[in-house]
Amino acid sequence: MASRHGVELDQDQFCCSVCLDLLKEPVTIYCGxxxxxxxxxxxxxxxxxxGEFSCxxxxxxxxxxxVLRRNNMLAEVSSDICA
Incomplete structure (x- = not known):
């Protein structure tokens, strides 16, 4: 677990459900x-x-x-976990 500003972060919350690893270049799709x-x-x-894409x-x-766009907040948090 990492702690930033007194908040406990569980690494599992920041893992990709496809590769099961920490998010790399995280993107959030329309369903969230x-x-x-x-x-x-x-x-x-x-x-x-x-021609049909699914979550x-x-x-x-x-x-x-x-179109995929970077999730800046998740990118920052996941980089803090790795640090």
């Missing part, structure tokens, strides 16, 4: 779930032919493929 950029792009590359956790579908 967060993944490593490479992990979600890899999942969606496999769905490209269908690996909740299975919400998206058409067209969502």
């Amino acid at each position: 779930h967060s993944y490593c950029r490479g992990c979600i792009e890899g999942c969606w590359d496999q769905e490209e032919e269908k 690996p956790q909740c299975r919400e579908t998206f058409i067209p493929r969502p």
Whole structure:
């Protein structure tokens, strides 16, 4: 566990559910779930032919493929955990 400003952080809360490792280049998709950029792009590359993209956790579908943007808050917290 890491502590910053008196707050206990559990590393498991900042793990990607695809690779099960600490989030690398974290992005959050429209349903609110967060993944490593490479992990979600890899999942969606496999769905490209269908033209329908889904969240690996909740299975919400998206058409067209969502544009991914970096989650700055998760990136900062996960880098603090590694430090």
